[in-house]
Amino acid sequence: MKEKDNIKNLPGGKDKRNPFSVPEGYFDNFPAKLADRIQKEHPPEVSLKSRLWDTIRPQLALAATITAFAVIGYFGFRSFMDTSEEWLSDEMITSYIEYYQYEFSDPYLLGLLAEEDFDFEYYPEDYGWEVSDDPDLYIDYLYQEEVDLYLIMTEF
Amino acid sequence: MQEHSDSELLSLFRDPGRKSYAFNMIVRKYQERLYWHIRKMVIVHDDADDLLQNCFIKAWKGLDSFREESKLFTWLYRIATNEALSFLKEKKRKYFLPVVDVESELSANLEGDEYFDGDELQLKLQKAILSLPEKQRLVFNMRYFDEMKYEDMAKILDTSVGALKASYHHAAKKIENIIKGD
The missing domain is CATH 1.10.10.10 (Winged helix-like DNA-binding domain superfamily/Winged helix DNA-binding domain)
Structure with missing residues (x-):
């Protein structure tokens, strides 16, 4: 009879104990289980920018490495090849000439040029010397200077 | 553990760095209520477990566009309800069973359910x-x-x-x- 009364009063009654149960620790473990499933089925979306960056990053790294090697190689080779010569800037050359300009005399310069086997044209007029078309004058000069005519003829 | 309000959880969820943390908090806050809601409809624990996971996966995918026109609780309950009803509908369609037979099956499941303590x-x-x-x-x-x-x-x-x-x-x-x- 008591059971009948309880049944009659069930909707809105007091005995509303949940008759279902779950495996032990189910609610403690559920968030982790769900997170695993989400990670597998729906990995976080990567933006287009990130994907593009991920794609080109290895190529960029390779290009940067090659460029670095090329630059190092170029300067290394140049440095190796230039050990016997000193590289002077235009300013340094100008200063050097300005400093030594009074040290240079014509004979000194001619001597230097002759030493360096430098090909140059010699114009006596540039030095204020008179030039004559009379060959006898030259022969007399060479005779006075005791230059061997035979030697001149064989050389020229 | 301190329980955050729904609006706090939604704000956290919109922060890309704390999205997973916020979602975990949402799951912890609502998992039991939603589970029992589903379980009473589908009776079997394993089915309820699958449907609860589906419900939260839909929430995970939809929360970015959730505009708080309804309460988070209401929105989640609606998803859970739809999941349970769709499951029962599919069960009927799959086995070509009339309604009475599905209910008989659920009733039989109830008697043999190791997780029914009533x-x-x-x-x-x-x-x-x-x-x-x-x-x-x-x-x-x-x-x-x-x-x-x-x-x-x-x-x-x-x-x-x-x-x-x-x-x-x-x-x-x-x-x-x-x-x-x-």
Whole structure:
């Protein structure tokens, strides 16, 4: 009879104990289980920018490495090849000439040029010397200077 | 652990660096209520577990576009309800079973369920509830066991308070008659 009364009063009654149960620790473990499933089925979306960056990053790294090697190689080779010569800037050359300009005399310069086997044209007029078309004058000069005519003829 | 409000959790969820943390908090906050809501509809624990996971996966995918026009709780309950109803509908379609047979199957599952701890009276009550049409069963469970307000139920089930009151009244009357008939 008591059971009948309880049944009659069930909707809105007091005995509303949940008759279902779950495996032990189910609610403690559920968030982790769900997170695993989400990670597998729906990995976080990567933006287009990130994907593009991920794609080109290895190529960029390779290009940067090659460029670095090329630059190092170029300067290394140049440095190796230039050990016997000193590289002077235009300013340094100008200063050097300005400093030594009074040290240079014509004979000194001619001597230097002759030493360096430098090909140059010699114009006596540039030095204020008179030039004559009379060959006898030259022969007399060479005779006075005791230059061997035979030697001149064989050389020229 | 401190329980955050729904708006705090939603703000956290929108922060890309704390999205997973916020979602974990949401799951912890609502998992039990949603589980029992689903379980009372589908009876078997494994089915309820699958559906609860599906429910939260849909929430994970949809929360970015959730505009807080309804409460988070209402939105999640609606997803869970749809999952449970879709599952039962699919079950009927898959096995070409008429409604009565699915309910008989659920009733049989209840008797053999290792995770049903109810006494004879509670078993009778659950069987009576299973004899109700699905939507009436839903209304009865939400009102009777969860003691949910009709206003909240109306938002979840997208129906009027008056219709829900009538539905609950009919359901209670039927259950009473079924139990009396035993």
